[in-house]
Amino acid sequence: MTAKIEFDRVTKRFGNKLVADDVSFEVDAGEFFVILGPSGEGKSTFLRMIAGIEPVDAGSIRIDGVDVTYLPPNKRNVAMVFQNYALYPNMNVYRNIAFPLKMQYFPASEIEPKVREVARTLGITEILQRRVNQISGGQQQRVALARAIVRSPSLFLLDEPLSNLDARVRFTARAELKKIQRDLGQTFLFVTHDQKEAEVLSDRTGVVHQGRFEQIGPFSDLYERPATRWIGDFVGDVPMNYFPTHEAGSTGELGFRPEWADLSDQGNYEATVQVTERVGDFAYLLCTMANGWRVYLRTIRNVSTGSAVRFNVLRHVFFPKSQPDDGETGAKAEPKTP
């Protein structure tokens, strides 16, 4: 069975810091949902509240329609992989994986085949008898994952499970994780600060900022149609460009990514190239305009520093200036193609 998660006006604070500010959102059954956000935004707290190891100050959490807000963690049938894997140091790999089954009083005769099968799936059969401090970081991550999978939970919570891995191991682990989720067809909630992981893994991504979801949607939406200027800055490798503008009777900013501008000799705007950076096939140009605005452009041409370029903005997003007192995170962005 796979579970749907609902947050209903959940509030959580640590001292003065609001980690969840009246948050409501839903994760669909079978969805790979990534919670993305900068470090220190309390992303993990969302997982911990679902797991039941962090109490909720207000609001309720439902798993498959059942209110679990005040259920102890061991009654929620939720699997969680912690950032540091939290393997039990007093048990070997086999006993670590078998632990959740033992807690459900499975007889040993049923535990063994289950553990062996999940170990085979994850390629850790050889290390089953090892101590957990004798195996590599990548293996520890697999053991933690195996321990989560073995009990067939309806919901997986993963707290930055890839962040402790070397770059190369992380690449394969990421792909494996996606495959596992697809094979299991279960709901995955995955917390990360790495937008590449969100992009590769997620069906939908929610970006957390100041205790709220700034935007929730497929990752491509976050990139193509950022709801707020903050999202525009946070998502993407290169910052967005912003020009003050009027649109539809309101003042605000016009935002566009470097690749949404087209360098052409008939362009409406003119700028002087200050710095060029070549990244693969492209060159990123940091330019300044006559009125002092800075703008990032992207081109496949060779453009030398100090030269003048003209460009058109092919596509942009309009960010209305938010009212000083509305406290909302900003109005919906309207993608425009002039």
Next chain:
Amino acid sequence: MTGDRPAAPAYRKPVLTLSNVGLYAAIVALSAFFLFPIYVIFLVAFTPTKYTLFAGRPPLIPPALTWSNLQAGLTGANSPFLPSMYLSLEIAFLVGALAIAIGIPTAYGLSRLGSRLAYGLTTVLFIVNMVPSITIAIPITVPFIKAGLYGSPISIGLTQELLALPMTVFLLVGAFQGLPRDLENQARVDGAGRMRAVYGNLVPLIVPALIAAFLLSWMLSWDESTFALILYNPATSATLPVNIFLAFTGRGNPAVGVAFSCVATIPVIILTVVLQRYLKGEDLAAGVRG
């Protein structure tokens, strides 16, 4: 538990050179200083009393050796040795076991409070230990005696527990706080109730601290004489320290006291040797990163 453990770093054999001769001399001198009282105990125990207790200038090298002191003390007619030894052992194990049994839940609870609050409360526990035990012994023992709790191992054990428990809790709070919090969370998420998570997943990781706490509590009780002296029942038996005290004061037989002193060291040594391999705890270290 298959091998694959990294080899121990190569051990360099210490060499006696001119530069460390002084160091070894210092070590020998220091050891001699600390071992001297024990030497005197054994000297008196195995030397005829006319050369020691009843001599004006007892020699440091025994002129003759004898078993008769020990025989008189341990097996002589009306010797309180066996019941006394038994009582002392009973109380010491009781104090050690109770310290662990009460110490684990107390320390776990304290370790889950904020560290400032936890330290505040632990300090409060130590108030009894801060006061000299002879001053506090009377107010503590009077209610015990009124309640008819004297002379029994439980009564003496419970008063000694007042001294052993704060130290145990202090040790165990530190041990619990040293464990990653997410280990307990993981166990809870994996389906363990709180009791199971604490006793099944956390307690096995603090075994070295438990052993240390047990040993210290055990030895504290083995050594303790103030409460044991006030609460003992002359009609039945007293603990070893009390019997040693009585033997050297008043109308006691000093030879008995010496024999008791000599024998009293043996259980401590045995217990320490048996338990010390658990004190290292290297097998339980690490395993959780970050």
